[in-house]
Amino acid sequence: xxxxxxxxxxxxxxxxxxxxxxxxxxxxxxxxxxxxxxxxxxxxxxxxxxxxxxxxxxxxxxxxxxxxxxxxxxxxxx
Numbered sequence: 230x231x232x233x234x235x236x237x238x239x240x241x242x243x244x245x246x247x248x249x250x251x252x253x254x255x256x257x258x259x260x261x262x263x264x265x266x267x268x269x270x271x272x273x274x275x276x277x278x279x280x281x282x283x284x285x286x287x288x289x290x291x292x293x294x295x296x297x298x299x300x301x302x303x304x305x306x307x
Contacts, residue, residue, distance in 0.1 A: 258293060259277070261293070261294060261297060262276040262277060262279065262280040263277070265297055265298060275304055276297065276301060276304075279300040279301075283296055283297065
């Protein structure tokens with residue numbers, strides 16, 4: 230019974246740390262996209278769409294900043 234408790238708490242702890250790591254990565258990516266948008270609400274929506282597009286295209290995280298900067302440059306200026 231002791232081993233069962235140890236295994237369950239270890240697995241739960243590992244899962245929690247993995248979940249937290251994934252959430253923090255997503256928050257950082259979202260903050261990056263929103264920081265490139267500035268204060269323009271429509272550009273913020275555009276950048277969030279571009280972030281989703283980057284996820285669908287499986288852009289690597291190390292290339293994401295450059296990819297989002299290029300996407301921000303394609304936003305039509307008013």
